[in-house]
Amino acid sequence: MSNETRDPSPESDARLVAWVRQAAPYIHAFRGKTFVIAFGGEVMQSGAAQALIHDIALLDSMGIQLVLVHGARPQIDAEMTGRGLKPRFHKGLRVTDSAALECVKRAMGVTRIEIEALLSQGLPNTPLAGGYLRVTGGNFITAQPVGVVDGVDYQYTGAVRKIIAEEIQADLAQENVVLITPIGASPSGEIFNLAWEEVAEAVAIAVGADKLIYLCDGPGLLDKKGQRIDALTVVEAAALIGKRGKAASEMVRVLPGAVRACRAGVGRVHFLDRNADGAMLMEFFTHDGVGTVLTSAPLAQLREATAEDVGGVTALIAPLEADGTLVKRGRELLEMEIARFSVLEHDGVIVGCAALYPFSRDKAAELACLAVTPEFRRSGYGDQLRRHIEARAKKLKLKKLFVLTTRTAHWFIERGFAEASPDLLPTARRELYNFQRRSKVFMKAL
Numbered sequence: 001m002s003n004e005t006r007d008p009s010p011e012s013d014a015r016l017v018a019w020v021r022q023a024a025p026y027i028h029a030f031r032g033k034t035f036v037i038a039f040g041g042e043v044m045q046s047g048a049a050q051a052l053i054h055d056i057a058l059l060d061s062m063g064i065q066l067v068l069v070h071g072a073r074p075q076i077d078a079e080m081t082g083r084g085l086k087p088r089f090h091k092g093l094r095v096t097d098s099a100a101l102e103c104v105k106r107a108m109g110v111t112r113i114e115i116e117a118l119l120s121q122g123l124p125n126t127p128l129a130g131g132y133l134r135v136t137g138g139n140f141i142t143a144q145p146v147g148v149v150d151g152v153d154y155q156y157t158g159a160v161r162k163i164i165a166e167e168i169q170a171d172l173a174q175e176n177v178v179l180i181t182p183i184g185a186s187p188s189g190e191i192f193n194l195a196w197e198e199v200a201e202a203v204a205i206a207v208g209a210d211k212l213i214y215l216c217d218g219p220g221l222l223d224k225k226g227q228r229i230d231a232l233t234v235v236e237a238a239a240l241i242g243k244r245g246k247a248a249s250e251m252v253r254v255l256p257g258a259v260r261a262c263r264a265g266v267g268r269v270h271f272l273d274r275n276a277d278g279a280m281l282m283e284f285f286t287h288d289g290v291g292t293v294l295t296s297a298p299l300a301q302l303r304e305a306t307a308e309d310v311g312g313v314t315a316l317i318a319p320l321e322a323d324g325t326l327v328k329r330g331r332e333l334l335e336m337e338i339a340r341f342s343v344l345e346h347d348g349v350i351v352g353c354a355a356l357y358p359f360s361r362d363k364a365a366e367l368a369c370l371a372v373t374p375e376f377r378r379s380g381y382g383d384q385l386r387r388h389i390e391a392r393a394k395k396l397k398l399k400k401l402f403v404l405t406t407r408t409a410h411w412f413i414e415r416g417f418a419e420a421s422p423d424l425l426p427t428a429r430r431e432l433y434n435f436q437r438r439s440k441v442f443m444k445a446l
Helices: 010-030 048-061 073-082 098-119 165-173 196-207 234-240 249-263 279-284 307-322 331-340 381-395 409-413
Strands: 034-039 065-070 141-145 158-163 177-180 183-185 191-193 211-216 231-233 268-273 292-295 300-304 341-346 349-359 364-372 400-405 418-420 440-445
Touching: 034 048, 034 196, 048 065, 048 098, 048 279, 065 098, 065 165, 065 196, 073 098, 098 177, 098 183, 098 191, 141 191, 158 183, 158 191, 158 196, 165 177, 165 196, 196 211, 196 249, 211 249, 211 279, 231 234, 234 249, 234 292, 249 268, 249 292, 268 279, 300 381, 307 331, 307 341, 307 349, 307 364, 331 341, 331 349, 341 381, 349 381, 364 381, 381 400, 400 409, 409 418, 409 440
Parallel strands: 034 065, 034 211, 065 177, 141 183, 211 268, 231 292, 364 400
Antiparallel strands: 141 158, 183 191, 268 292, 300 341, 341 349, 349 364, 400 440, 418 440
8 A cells, every 4th residue: 555545643553453353253253154235216316325335245254144225206206297297105015106217216216226337436545446246146035915905905015924044045155145126026927026125134133144234324223312222122212113203214114124133133223314325334333333234132131150251251351461450370270260251242242241259158149250341331330340249249148249459449439339448358368468559458248
């Protein structure tokens, strides 16, 4: 890279290195996984299309299996208007008569060709340079008519009857990107216009997708104050259906299907802003993300550590050992004592840990090695770990909990700990007290 195009500042280099290291566990975890990415035709009318294709190419290069489901609502509307036809909708679903179906077929075909053309680029200095994305499609969808609803005949508007999942999976196994247009045929050969949101849901369920991503007209689901919700469970999301007054229109349409998909076994459902540059990269390869993620269970899970967690705990506590916040532990010692640790995972990555060292004869226990990665120190994870360790100590019928610290005294005081003399430590622990470190002792009755 030339000096003219590269930011030489140490701060820029440090941020890049930190991002790559943070992304590495996710890159390893996602290799071979299946993502279904769904977006409306609005993407093709904005300046976001090129950046989206670049991000899709980057995901493909990481070994992620990709299924793309596109829509074409604005293109269909434009085609109908150009022919002097008026689009009709009922309950958010297009009413497709024979004239409208001709517009649907033309608009869908043109949109698909434009997407394939973008995926076929190989311009220098882009993520597509030096790579080749094989794009495939096929008659993967069997459709059926929606029929008459509330006295309205939807005619050639259809619903998904069946997804030929094994054919999609065969294409993915050949390292192809599967592009699906929301048109389906019935067993009798009739053609039906389908909603891209429903097709994405059905495909994700059929292929057992690890992620279903909706690129929508908003930053994600919003709370009552209009603030983005980072993560929620299907139970929480189901309670929001029908109450999304502040949500963007596409969010209202996709939320019920997202809940059904998650309940049917899709690993994660993500809602991202289609106009936010790099939204998928920021969502998948950073701890915080930029959209809303829907899961069957809470995203953060607290559990007891196992031998497989030694590496994750080591990486978490190493910076705190280096700056003197924590006492240094060798990897061999950590391997021997890993059963004393509890870890907090966020989306499969260890972001917090704490250890319990009981002194049964003294009815006391030490809370040690409480650490949370900097990105999550304002998320309440430290308190979750502390309460968990306290609960473990109570279960052992211990009467008091103590901690030795040099830098976090006020944090523990605010949580009910009181300063105590090192002489009050259990005998076995007092003999190991490091007077050079001069740690302060804080105790709390359980």
